[in-house]
Amino acid sequence: MLEEAAKLVVKSRFAIAFTGAGISAESGVPTFRGFNGLWKKHRPEELATPEAFEKDPHLVWSFYKWRMDLIRKARPNPAHYALAELERMGILKAVVMQNVDDLHREAGSRNVVELHGNIFRVRCTSCSYKENLKESGRLEAFLAERDLPKCPRCGSLLRPDVVWFGEPLPRKALEEAFKLAETADLVLVIGTSGVVYPAAYIPQIVKEHGGKVIEVNTERSGITPIADLFIRGRAGEVMERLMEKVRVMLNG
Numbered sequence: 327m328l329e330e331a332a333k334l335v336v337k338s339r340f341a342i343a344f345t346g347a348g349i350s351a352e353s354g355v356p357t358f359r360g361f362n363g364l365w366k367k368h369r370p371e372e373l374a375t376p377e378a379f380e381k382d383p384h385l386v387w388s389f390y391k392w393r394m395d396l397i398r399k400a401r402p403n404p405a406h407y408a409l410a411e412l413e414r415m416g417i418l419k420a421v422v423m424q425n426v427d428d429l430h431r432e433a434g435s436r437n438v439v440e441l442h443g444n445i446f447r448v449r450c451t452s453c454s455y456k457e458n459l460k461e462s463g464r465l466e467a468f469l470a471e472r473d474l475p476k477c478p479r480c481g482s483l484l485r486p487d488v489v490w491f492g493e494p495l496p497r498k499a500l501e502e503a504f505k506l507a508e509t510a511d512l513v514l515v516i517g518t519s520g521v522v523y524p525a526a527y528i529p530q531i532v533k534e535h536g537g538k539v540i541e542v543n544t545e546r547s548g549i550t551p552i553a554d555l556f557i558r559g560r561a562g563e564v565m566e567r568l569m570e571k572v573r574v575m576l577n578g
């Protein structure tokens with residue numbers, strides 16, 4: 327299976343990756359579905375909605391601050407590094423990401439399409455104010471603040487700059503992702519349950535345009551029925567072994 331996957335990767339002229347929460351699981355970032363731990367009482371899907379924010383912004387902000395804190399301490403794992411290496415080799419053209427972390431970029435990926443926003447960005451609920459808290463150096467202070475965060479420009483409530491259920495995806499990112507999917511001759515689908523649309527169309531579009539689908543997941547997913555190769559296993563472990571094969575094939 328890995329041998330076949332490595333052959334497809336090496337043969338590809340335009341590969342893309344489509345990643346979900348599972349790729350960051352080995353970095354210590356909990357996935358959404360099959361969640362356990364601190365947030366047993368609240369299902370993340372129920373907190374990631376505009377209605378939840380309207381009803382109880384304190385609860386939603388404490389969930390997001392908890393995730394921000396977790397994610398800022400996380401480091402990329404071998405799966406993130408593998409994708410960055412494939413990009414440097416010229417094989418992988420882009421990572422289309424459903425996650426809101428920075429782990430792909432930290433690992434060295436350059437062309438990352440953020441379909442669901444970024445957890446380190448906040449935006450105003452009234453005006454056009456946006457801020458990346460990591461870049462502005464305010465993350466630490468932001469996490470320590472107990473009151474609800476307010477817009478420095480107009481005083482309205484700030485919210486995470488991420489996509490919630492029932493909200494449209496950022497138009498430019500979605501268009502870019504669809505265009506990449508139409509062009510790709512291979513998509514590496516890593517660690518996603520493949521049930522959240524429109525993102526989950528990406529592998530389907532690749533397939534419809536004649537491209538191959540390789541999936542890496544610890545479980546079967548919504549994508550598995552259309553996968554040409556399904557590799558069961560943890561993303562970091564599988565990608566590390568896959569890269570060993572790819573390097574051998576490329577270097578003879």
Ligand code: OAD
Nearest residue numbers: 346347348351357358359424517518519543544545560561
């Ligand atoms: P999910 O939490 O739905 O799915 C995680 C997937 O990763 C599952 O299919 C697991 O089997 C798999 N998995 C877990 N650990 C893994 C590992 N170590 N290696 C490989 N696979 C592993 O996360 P997503 O599919 O990313 O949306 O969820 C999609 C969207 O739903 C998210 O982007 C988010 C969420 O609500 C928004 O926030 C809009």
Ligand code: ZN
Nearest residue numbers: 450453477480
């Ligand atoms: Zn404002």
